[in-house]
Amino acid sequence: MTTRVIAKKDFPGFVAGLTKQAELYAPSQVPGKDYSRFARIKDADDICFDYLNTKLPVKELFFPQREALFVFKPGQSENAQAPAPVPKRIVLGVRPCDAASLLLLDKVFLAEPVPADSQSPSVEDNRESEIRNQKSFTDPYYAERREKTTLVGLACNEPGEACFCTALAGSPHGTAGLDLLLVALKDRYLAKPVTRKGEKLIDSLPEAKTADLDEAQKLAEAAAGTIKFTLDSDVLKARLDSGFESDTWEELSLPCVNCGICTYVCPTCHCFDVTDEEDHGECARIRTWDSCQFALFTRHASGHNPRPQGKDRMRQRTMHKFSYFPDAWGGFLCVGCGRCITECPSGIDLRETLSSLATNPHD
DSSP: OOEEEEEGGGHHHHHHEEEHSEEEEEEEEEETTSSEEEEEEGGGGGGGOSSSOHHHHHHGSSSOOOEEEEOOOTTTTOOOOOOOOEEEEEEEEEOHHHHHHHHHHHHSSOOOOTTTTTTOSSSSTTTTTOTTTOOOOOOOOHHHHTTTTEEEOOOSSOOOOOOOGGGGGTTTTOTTTTTTEEESSSSSSEEEEOOOHHHHHTTTTTOOHHHHHHHHOOOHHHHHHHOOOOOHHHHHHHHHOOOOTTTTHHHHHHOOOOHHHHHSSOSSSSOEEEEEETTTTEEEEEEEEEOOSTTTOOOOSOOOOOSSHHHHHHHHHHIIIIIIIHHSSOOOSOOOOOHHHHOOOOOOOHHHHHHHHHHOOOO
């Protein structure tokens, strides 16, 4: 596939062309707020690339914070109506970490074989049960959105202070999960196709020159070099597997106020609740994001809560991402976007948490 270039003066025209092919979404300034969020775009003036990352990850376009799974009349659930079909969409300006997060969510929401060598949970009441050697359930709502969406990424030439994607096998210029990657050069964008869908978006543009490719390579190396945090994944995994009862969890959880913001801004957290709601004779089954950091998350109908303390809930979230998920699917459930670090009101830094867990001896 041929890498091409888009002159920045021609970018509005490129965007206009995309809006004619499908619904276009991109980071947009939230009115009155100092952040951006993915929104429907009509022209290039609506796009905001001023922030490294959107406040909420691209996840919300595939797994919305609140969605109606179906609607029905009271007492007539057998006549439930599904939502209208999702139109074709192009999402522009997706950072490599967000694109990589969708590949992890695919493991949860799309059916695929569970690794045959996955081991059964060893810690009673805390390991997440997984059906071994079978196919997981496909979520039709997520699957439809994934199928009908083309992802156009924007490389990170200047990663933020909280970014640590390279510690988790990512890259500021990574292409995993994308159809097309844009790299901002001085007066143009390098357009690197990753899939046939991405290639079709740029097939009429001029080819990139060797100098363009060299400039992009230098930017990629410089960007990766700014991220200093490293992580020995094998050591961390071993420490977590053997340190479930460690007193370190109590110390690490002390600053946490269990607000759940870390889960809501996380591109890979995927817990949800399902409720039935009625409004003026119209009923709907609603799915909303939930958080393992909330005290009610695991409270039983009997009133018993197996995770009564903050340390139990912090341990659950950390173990899920860095122990349970790797056991079930392979790879950590984290892409190093840094949102949980920058948004935490208590100043908890996940990098420091992971370093403590990987280096502190167990009690």
